[in-house]
Amino acid sequence: MTETGSVRIDKFLWAVRLYKTRSLASDACRMGRVLVSNTQVKPSRSVSAGEMVTVKKPPATFTYRIKSVTENRLPAKLVGEFLDDLTPENEKIKISVSRSLSTGYRQKGLGRPTKKRDAPSTNGRMVRPLYRWWYKDLKRC
Numbered sequence: 001m002t003e004t005g006s007v008r009i010d011k012f013l014w015a016v017r018l019y020k021t022r023s024l025a026s027d028a029c030r031m032g033r034v035l036v037s038n039t040q041v042k043p044s045r046s047v048s049a050g051e052m053v054t055v056k057k058p059p060a061t062f063t064y065r066i067k068s069v070t071e072n073r074l075p076a077k078l079v080g081e082f083l084d085d086l087t088p089e090n091e092k093i094k095i096s097v098s099r100s101l102s103t104g105y106r107q108k109g110l111g112r113p114t115k116k117r118d119a120p121s122t123n124g125r126m127v128r129p130l131y132r133w134w135y136k137d138l139k140r141c
Contacts, residue, residue, distance in 0.1 A: 006047060006048040007069040009025075009036065009045045010022055011025075012070070013025040014073065015070050015073050015082075016082050016083055017074065018062075025043070028056075030043065033056040034053065034054070035054040036053055036054075038052075047069060049067060049069060051065070052064070052086075059095070060095045061091055062091065064085055066082070067082055
């Protein structure tokens with residue numbers, strides 16, 4: 001645990017579980033979704049204790065203050081010792097609303113096909129494919 005000094009921003013975002021992988025954290029930095037003190041940063045930018053980090057994960061924007069830095073991935077229970085969550089309540093509401101809307105309704109017949117519904121049949125029996133002779137010749141090779 002590095003309690004003083006500085007750490008790369010992509011490594012820190014991964015360590016405090018804001019991103020699942022370090023490469024996702026790096027990509028977010030490159031796309032301009034990570035701000036340190038209201039300035040877009042590259043993944044190699046060093047951060048230290050006391051700095052403000054803003055992370056844009058559409059549809060919400062999260063704001064954090066760094067209490068101390070670490071390079072090692074933390075258990076979820078310990079993240080609060082390294083970050084202060086300063087995200088406004090209206091941003092947290094955006095996330096809950098978007099999650100509740102994503103459980104959409106699917107009409108019957110749409111979605112993943114089933115054998116019963118989509119298989120060509122005659123009187124309930126499966127029809128052999130026309131290219132069966134070709135498949136036998138292919139097996140011989």
